[in-house]
Amino acid sequence: MPAVTSKKPPVPIPLLMLIGIVAISFSSIFIKWSSAPVSVQGMYRLLFTSLLMLPFARPYSGAAFALRRKDWLLLVVSGAMLALHFLLWMGSLKFTSVASSTMIMALEPVFIMLGAYLLYKEKNSMSAIAGLAIAIFGVVFIGWGDIGLSSDNLKGDLLSIGGTAAVAAHLLIGQKLVARMPSYLYSLIVFIAAAIVFAIYNLLAGIPFFDYPPREWGIFVLLAIVPTVFGHILFNWLLQYASATTVSMNILGEPVGASILAFLLLGEQLTILQWAGGVLVMGGLAVYLYAGRRKAEKRSEALTSIS
Template structure:
């Protein structure tokens, strides 16, 4: 878990270090990750042939949402600080909860709703603090909110698909779908595919290996040994780790309002995750009593 949190915390730093467009960084990050995954995909070929047309459509939609997430969130780092962007990104569970309520009518504990309200209040503090810095910072905050909404849709689609197919196969197909979306976007927007210095190519590889393989894929592997709630606590660790790294490696400073907003976001998310854990434990106990 610690290795995973440190790994994903480096994602924002690598993005800041590269001068390449966000759409190019996202495309090569997922392309190189897919190439690393392909040699281990053969055992899942049978499951791939068994997919229905509807499954392929939903996989493509999930990949599109993932590409949109990277486009908006990586783009936000061109305008605002690492701390502000990652603290807003930490609202992903809240967006997922809202989506699950409207799409699947899933109920949420009152304590989780309270945590959501506190976290949203923290985002407003961050935005207000960024207004005092520059209009560009606020633009970056809005892009990060859009990226968070997109990844929430991506996760909600995945929640329904992984019950019918191996998670490894799901990840690989979605990554490749997102690469195609990025390639089409870059082609029509006239974004160069290859004209980048060696430093940027090195960063593309680092984005694939460090935050993706040793971060997100490692978290998926951890689900075999610890609960999903425990793994989801990395949501709280990434903004803290990224902010520390941004201070040490990029010299970024935060205003008092931004710090206050960040503390509110982290506290709100802790309340939200605690409420979700209590609800899950209660549901488990009810099932055991029935059986």
């Protein structure tokens, strides 16, 4: 991950973050609009994104040849986890509301914290743990509200939780790999690996690759360009201008943006329990991210005093 520099991007950071939040918020809307199997949507989203990235990959060819066999294995596993994330999370949108699914997806830091503790023995402050506990309590509220709607809604919530756990595993592997390889190269290889995993899944499941109307192909392209290029890749690019904690605050924006878009474009309504759960999730995550920033500031101050 590149170090934050004092240089400024050509466009103000707040405006770029707003563009990124709006872009990723459209992801669930496009998925809802599509009638294609989610595994096909995920495959073409990653394939088209990879094709857009390939022309800029030549400077990283040397780093690719320097990768060890173990690195390639981890890249494939990371790609498989990313594919599983898309399969479960995108599948959840067929059963539950955009708001419920994206609010649960915002719990990604919870799974990352647990994984980092189990794998790397990373510890968190009590305030960070308290924030995550509040967020988990909020998910219970969301699930409770969904039970009152239908059993399918609860099934969608569970799929979203599974998708969140999968993307956390993907990010934890990525945290280890980007320490010794360019993040652009990592993203490109993982996207290609995930697309191949989806292709194998579709082949084994007998799901057609090409028998879709032009409207569906348009949605596949939009999924690659809008939420992926102008969302996730933009956030990765912003890491050279802003701290990881600042960029990660965008995770709070997606459920809000997606819920507003779902109300305007899909006519989705939320129950009082779902709203209450959403407020708890967002509030708990805000506490967690603030605690993480304070921890990073104290570590930086300690290093400065030593030097």
